[in-house]
Amino acid sequence: MDIERAIKLIEKSDTVFAAVKDRKVIFVSEERGIKPALEFFFLGKETTQGSSVADRIIGKGAAMVLSLCCCKELYGGVISRDALASLKKGGQTVQWGTVVPYIINRRGDGMCPLEKLLSNTEDPQVGLDIIKKFLMKLGGK
Incomplete structure (x- = not known):
């Protein structure tokens, strides 16, 4: 029931993540991009645990x-x-519309940089550290 409501929010509005x-x-x-997932994560596990999440694009x-949110x-x-594969390995219940080989970058000419950076890790905590370092480098430019 909750997941259906979240899906409706991303399908019938400007909402990308619910x-x-x-x-x-x-x-x-x-x-x-990654911003909605990170903002949701930083709400804290007390809030995120047990929630149902719909995102238009999940890389x-x-x-x-x-x-890590324990959705x-x-x-x-x-x-x-x-x-x-990462979500299934972590035991997450997941539904999807379309599976693609990889997420395309915003220029549309190659793979999303986070997809590349995370290709050699399966540990979500290590992945989060890689994401933070990547965003810090972007912020420094």
Whole structure:
């Protein structure tokens, strides 16, 4: 029931990411990329644990961050193979619209940089550290 509500939010509005828990919308975002998953993660496990999350696009970075949130169930409108494998390996209940080989970067000319950076790790905590370092480098430019 919660996952259906979250999915409706991302399908029928400008919302890109939605989390529902106990029939209440607890978080929505119109931001692109990894930002919504990170913002949701930083709400804390007391808030995120047991929630149902729908995201229009789930790459491996978002998958790793969301696995640390202890969500009850996840939906990705588009999900990369590595993201799906990571979530399944972590025991997450996951649904999806389309599975793609990888998430394409914003220029549309190659692989998302986080998909590349995370290709050699399966540990979500290590993945989170890699994501943080990547974003710090971006912020320094």
